Amino acid sequence: MNKDKTNINWFPGHMAKTRREISEQLKLIDIVYEVVDSRMPLSSKIADIDDLIKDKPRILVFTKYDLCDQKETDKIVEYYQKLCYDVVTLNLMSGNVSSLLSKTNEIMQKIQADRVKKGLKERAARVLIIGAPNVGKSTLINRLVGRKSAGVGNTPGFTKNLSWIRVNKDIELLDSPGILWPKLEDQEAAHVLAALSSIKEEVVNVDEIACFILRKLYELYPERLEERYGIHQLDEDFIETYELIGKKRGALSKGGVIDYDKVSNIIVKDLKNGYFGEITFDRLK
Numbered sequence: 001m002n003k004d005k006t007n008i009n010w011f012p013g014h015m016a017k018t019r020r021e022i023s024e025q026l027k028l029i030d031i032v033y034e035v036v037d038s039r040m041p042l043s044s045k046i047a048d049i050d051d052l053i054k055d056k057p058r059i060l061v062f063t064k065y066d067l068c069d070q071k072e073t074d075k076i077v078e079y080y081q082k083l084c085y086d087v088v089t090l091n092l093m094s095g096n097v098s099s100l101l102s103k104t105n106e107i108m109q110k111i112q113a114d115r116v117k118k119g120l121k122e123r124a125a126r127v128l129i130i131g132a133p134n135v136g137k138s139t140l141i142n143r144l145v146g147r148k149s150a151g152v153g154n155t156p157g158f159t160k161n162l163s164w165i166r167v168n169k170d171i172e173l174l175d176s177p178g179i180l181w182p183k184l185e186d187q188e189a190a191h192v193l194a195a196l197s198s199i200k201e202e203v204v205n206v207d208e209i210a211c212f213i214l215r216k217l218y219e220l221y222p223e224r225l226e227e228r229y230g231i232h233q234l235d236e237d238f239i240e241t242y243e244l245i246g247k248k249r250g251a252l253s254k255g256g257v258i259d260y261d262k263v264s265n266i267i268v269k270d271l272k273n274g275y276f277g278e279i280t281f282d283r284l285k
């Protein structure tokens with residue numbers, strides 16, 4: 001079993017283009033919703049986001065709050081609040097986004113006052129959603145918009161027309177979110193992302209991710225490993241561990257030997273399906 005971490009180095013070529021497009025769109029935007037996954041708010045946070053959005057008002061939206069270890073995630077929420085971020089935690093499965101809407105209106109009041117001072121009319125808040133793949137951007141858009149998915153008009157003058165969706169009388173949303181990538185140079189974060197499925201399965205080695213998950217659970221939630229697999233300790237090369245899990249879960253190939261590939265897949269799927277309970281893989285340093 002290869003227990004060493006290889007380099008996850010997946011960096012799509014169109015990143016520079018996306019950043020340029022977002023920075024053009026920002027001129028038309030009042031507020032940015034920066035979306036992160038509550039199970040990994042640090043690892044899923046976009047690289048160099050502050051350079052990109054500068055002093056544009058922003059709400060840090062923690063999605064999947066229902067899936068996280070709230071005690072640990074709340075420490076990270078508080079960390080950002082101390083840095084003067086506006087933070088909202090959401091369970092998008094419940095569909096309740098009222099905390100985000102009221103925070104948006106709160107921020108917008110100041111922007112409206114500034115507009116009026118400049119002799120401009122008040123208008124609906126224009127919002128752009130940005131975040132890494134799989135953090136819940138599309139789900140958030142659907143929750144905000146509900147069934148009213150019709151565009152509310154185009155703003156010409158850019159390479160492509162932007163189309164806005166009306167959330168309510170106070171808020172309009174740019175119809176497509178900005179997809180950017182976290183700092184993959186941080187290999188710990190890259191592995192957390194891969195484990196919690198923000199990086200496509202084709203570009204990561206499933207054995208490696210499975211071993212990373214075991215190591216992480218052993219470090220942070222050892223009792224969950226014990227509950228699910230009856231494991232009290234990890235061995236150096238994971239062979240005994242795999243044998244134990246394989247036997248417990250019936251991952252045998254013909255002839256009754258443990259099928260290591262199957263075991264890896266079981267571990268990755270168990271995490272994906274929430275069988276280790278509510279977990280948060282990020283910790284503040």
Ligand SMILES: Nc1nc2c(ncn2[C@@H]2O[C@H](COP(=O)(O)OP(=O)(O)O)[C@@H](O)[C@H]2O)c(=O)[nH]1
Nearest residue numbers: 063064090091092093133134135136137138139
């Ligand atoms: N349990 C739970 N699942 C969520 C939440 N938000 C998103 N998801 C799930 O996360 C997955 C990725 O969401 P999606 O909106 O497609 O992410 P996007 O790639 O950022 O657009 C989907 O399976 C969603 O159902 C949430 O708050 N709670």
Ligand SMILES: [Mg+2]
Nearest residue numbers: 134137138139
């Ligand atoms: Mg999407």
